[in-house]
Amino acid sequence: MEWLRALDLSLVQLLKTEAEKAGQPTEPLLLMAIALASHQLGRGHVCVDLATMNRKGYDALLSLPPENEDAPEYRLLPSEVLLGVSERDWADALANPLLVADASDPSAPENLPLVRDGLRLYLRRYWRYEQTIASRIEQRLARQSAIQDADSGDTRHLAEALERLFGPARPDAATDWQRVACANAARQGFSVITGGPGTGKTTTVVRLLAALQHVAMNRTNDSRQLIIRLAAPTGKAAARLNESIAGAIDNLDLKAFGDGEALRQAILTEVTTLHRLMGSIPGSRQFRHNRNNPLLLDVLVVDEASMVDVEMMAQVLDALPENAQLILLGDKDQLASVDAGAVLGDLCQRAHQGRYHASTIAWLEKISGCPIDRQFMDDQGSTLDQSITLLRHSYRFDAQSGIGQLAQAVNQAGTEDQIVAPQAVSGLFEEGYSDIARVLLPPRSAEATISAHCIDGGARYFQNEGRERQTGGKTIAPPEGYAHYLDVMKASAPGVGASQEALDQWAGGVLKAHNQFQVLCALRRGPFGVEGLNQLIAQALRDRRLIPATEGWYAGRPVLVTRNDYSVGLMNGDIGITLSLPVEAENGQGVRQILRVAFPANDGSGRIKWVLPSRLHAVETVYAMTVHKSQGSEFIHTCLVLPDRTNPVLTRELVYTGITRARHWFSLLLPDESVFREAIGRGVTRTSGLRAALEK
Numbered sequence: 001m002e003w004l005r006a007l008d009l010s011l012v013q014l015l016k017t018e019a020e021k022a023g024q025p026t027e028p029l030l031l032m033a034i035a036l037a038s039h040q041l042g043r044g045h046v047c048v049d050l051a052t053m054n055r056k057g058y059d060a061l062l063s064l065p066p067e068n069e070d071a072p073e074y075r076l077l078p079s080e081v082l083l084g085v086s087e088r089d090w091a092d093a094l095a096n097p098l099l100v101a102d103a104s105d106p107s108a109p110e111n112l113p114l115v116r117d118g119l120r121l122y123l124r125r126y127w128r129y130e131q132t133i134a135s136r137i138e139q140r141l142a143r144q145s146a147i148q149d150a151d152s153g154d155t156r157h158l159a160e161a162l163e164r165l166f167g168p169a170r171p172d173a174a175t176d177w178q179r180v181a182c183a184n185a186a187r188q189g190f191s192v193i194t195g196g197p198g199t200g201k202t203t204t205v206v207r208l209l210a211a212l213q214h215v216a217m218n219r220t221n222d223s224r225q226l227i228i229r230l231a232a233p234t235g236k237a238a239a240r241l242n243e244s245i246a247g248a249i250d251n252l253d254l255k256a257f258g259d260g261e262a263l264r265q266a267i268l269t270e271v272t273t274l275h276r277l278m279g280s281i282p283g284s285r286q287f288r289h290n291r292n293n294p295l296l297l298d299v300l301v302v303d304e305a306s307m308v309d310v311e312m313m314a315q316v317l318d319a320l321p322e323n324a325q326l327i328l329l330g331d332k333d334q335l336a337s338v339d340a341g342a343v344l345g346d347l348c349q350r351a352h353q354g355r356y357h358a359s360t361i362a363w364l365e366k367i368s369g370c371p372i373d374r375q376f377m378d379d380q381g382s383t384l385d386q387s388i389t390l391l392r393h394s395y396r397f398d399a400q401s402g403i404g405q406l407a408q409a410v411n412q413a414g415t416e417d418q419i420v421a422p423q424a425v426s427g428l429f430e431e432g433y434s435d436i437a438r439v440l441l442p443p444r445s446a447e448a449t450i451s452a453h454c455i456d457g458g459a460r461y462f463q464n465e466g467r468e469r470q471t472g473g474k475t476i477a478p479p480e481g482y483a484h485y486l487d488v489m490k491a492s493a494p495g496v497g498a499s500q501e502a503l504d505q506w507a508g509g510v511l512k513a514h515n516q517f518q519v520l521c522a523l524r525r526g527p528f529g530v531e532g533l534n535q536l537i538a539q540a541l542r543d544r545r546l547i548p549a550t551e552g553w554y555a556g557r558p559v560l561v562t563r564n565d566y567s568v569g570l571m572n573g574d575i576g577i578t579l580s581l582p583v584e585a586e587n588g589q590g591v592r593q594i595l596r597v598a599f600p601a602n603d604g605s606g607r608i609k610w611v612l613p614s615r616l617h618a619v620e621t622v623y624a625m626t627v628h629k630s631q632g633s634e635f636i637h638t639c640l641v642l643p644d645r646t647n648p649v650l651t652r653e654l655v656y657t658g659i660t661r662a663r664h665w666f667s668l669l670l671p672d673e674s675v676f677r678e679a680i681g682r683g684v685t686r687t688s689g690l691r692a693a694l695e696k
């Protein structure tokens with residue numbers, strides 16, 4: 001069983017030895033279950049659901065074969081090894097009191113390495129994370145707030161704030177889900193606001209914060225300003241939110257509030273990363289803030305929550321003060337976290353159905369002033385369902401936007417009810433949208449086609465070569481490729497003795513130009529993976545003399561930080577560009593060039609952080625990056641390259657996440673159309689018991 005990792009096998013060996021030492025024999029089937037639980041964790045599943053083991057398609061759920069293009073043909077796949085093993089057999093094998101605790105048995109020891117819940121088998125640590133998340137969310141949902149009483153002073157102030165922020169109520173108009181989301185999130189200690197790109201999550205949260213501050217600052221007996229903190233899982237996502245929040249706060253019309261400017265100041269908040277917020281301790285999985293040392297805040301907003309794994313989510317929930325409010329923002333349809341769990345996806349599984357109780361609808365209609373269609377009513381809905389609001393209208397992508405249409409169609413393709421057939425999604429590329437293009441790579445000249453596209457942006461593949469495109473009254477510049485930032489870098493390079501300000505301005509311009517284009521791909525290895533594409537694109541740039549013919553560090557090299565590095569203040573996912581600065585030679589004769597890597601400071605200030613290449617230990621060249629790594633980022637022109645063969649990594653969520661990284665242009669490069677169709681027909685199912693735990 002070559003598909004098991006060394007890590008899985010050593011865990012099995014360790015537990016087998018321990019059990020044998022204690023005189024408890026271990027059944028081969030139990031060892032297999034442990035190996036599978038460990039293997040699945042490595043693939044992002046919080047546990048293994050043994051009840052699904054013999055089902056068709058299980059090998060794919062196990063992500064087999066793995067993404068390595070050269071993966072050997074396995075002699076025996078799990079479905080073959082386990083042929084004929086029944087649920088009864090698994091249940092018998094798990095009955096091992098030395099290794100496996102039964103979650104339904106309150107007297108089971110709390111130090112056993114494994115926990116079973118029915119036929120779901122967990123490594124204990126992950127079981128604990130899931131339980132912590134479920135119980136902390138439940139506690140928050142059970143807490144009554146004054147706002148839930150429709151006649152309280154707080155509720156009157158909330159309705160008043162919504163009216164001032166959104167205008168007079170219009171019970172005859174279509175539902176304004178942003179307004180409903182504000183009301184819904186304000187009424188409880190835990191809430192989720194989810195929606196696709198441009199549906200107004202940031203706009204909504206800024207209004208929500210203004211409404212919450214207005215309520216808090218107008219309490220008669222305990223008036224005070226709330227301590228609000230905003231956080232995102234990566235530095236890049238935090239930086240993007242910092243920018244969009246600052247813009248949304250500036251644009252907020254607060255004239256209707258007597259104390260408008262004070263309110264604006266009260267919601268001005270810097271976005272930080274979750275790691276910084278929690279106080280990471282070098283070399284430890286623990287944070288300074290935990291249950292015994294809670295965070296000092298009243299409201300915590302976590303953006304890009306789809307990227308938060310179970311471990312981080314459990315630690316954040318544990319460190320929240322009891323009375324604080326937690327608001328998760330994110331796109332439920334995006335790829336889940338790199339590490340185990342799919343918390344946002346699990347929580348929002350039924351978001352599109354609403355499932356609001358009649359009492360919830362009555363309250364929301366009264367406070368928000370918006371009518372809510374009865375199709376969203378269901379008295380059988382869970383308490384969790386009441387806390388979730390889905391924003392359903394994209395303000396960024398209108399009906400003319402191919403990116404918006406494509407993202408929506410991909411999302412709906414291959415779902416149980418097959419709203420859109422995968423073929424119909426491919427058909428969108430032929431329907432005359434000006435912002436999307438598909439390039440079928442000819443087998444003999446695939447490399448040359450990719451190279452040319454990445455250098456000049458492939459405007460020729462877009463309608464009217466991408467010229468004179470108007471959106472929202474603005475003209476959009478045609479799509480660029482990597483030649484653009486390299487041109488900007490050379491054309492605006494400062495001379496010797498340039499001031500720090502001039503250098504920063506130059507670097508800022510180059511970084512902005514670099515953000516015009518990014519190649520994304522699904523895999524790491526192979527000619528269509530990060531490694532192959534990085535080499536191909538770098539070579540093409542060298543051949544055109546756009547970058548020097550040197551390996552290692554050179555002017556123009558874009559790098560991606562792959563690990564948080566607190567000593568230089570860089571976070572996983574940060575992108576910097578290597579620049580060559582002219583300095584006077586020490587002997588005063590002539591000029592020499594020194595290399596520095598310029599990163600955006602990522603604090604919304606627009607400042608530049610200059611780092612010596614030798615101080616960067618975990619970076620890689622980033623002409624191409626995986627879609628996974630691109631989460632939380634956005635590029636003006638995003639180019640997604642798919643491989644020539646299908647692979648379990650290629651899923652609907654991956655394609656959707658890739659498309660939604662594009663702001664104005666999206667191009668899809670692929671050797672084989674069927675790979676795209678198969679990818680969007682395959683959804684990611686991450687096994688977890690979170691939803692079940694919350695609905696018990």
Ligand SMILES: Nc1ncnc2c1ncn2[C@@H]1O[C@H](COP(=O)(O)OP(=O)(O)OP(=O)(O)O)[C@@H](O)[C@H]1O
Binds near residue numbers: 196201244
């Ligand atoms: N109610 C609205 N009316 C008009 N324009 C709006 C409204 N809500 C949002 N917008 C505009 O739509 C764009 C996207 O909004 P916003 O950035 O809040 O969305 P988002 O969901 O946070 O996007 P992202 O995909 O970046 O996460 C912005 O330009 C914003 O000004």
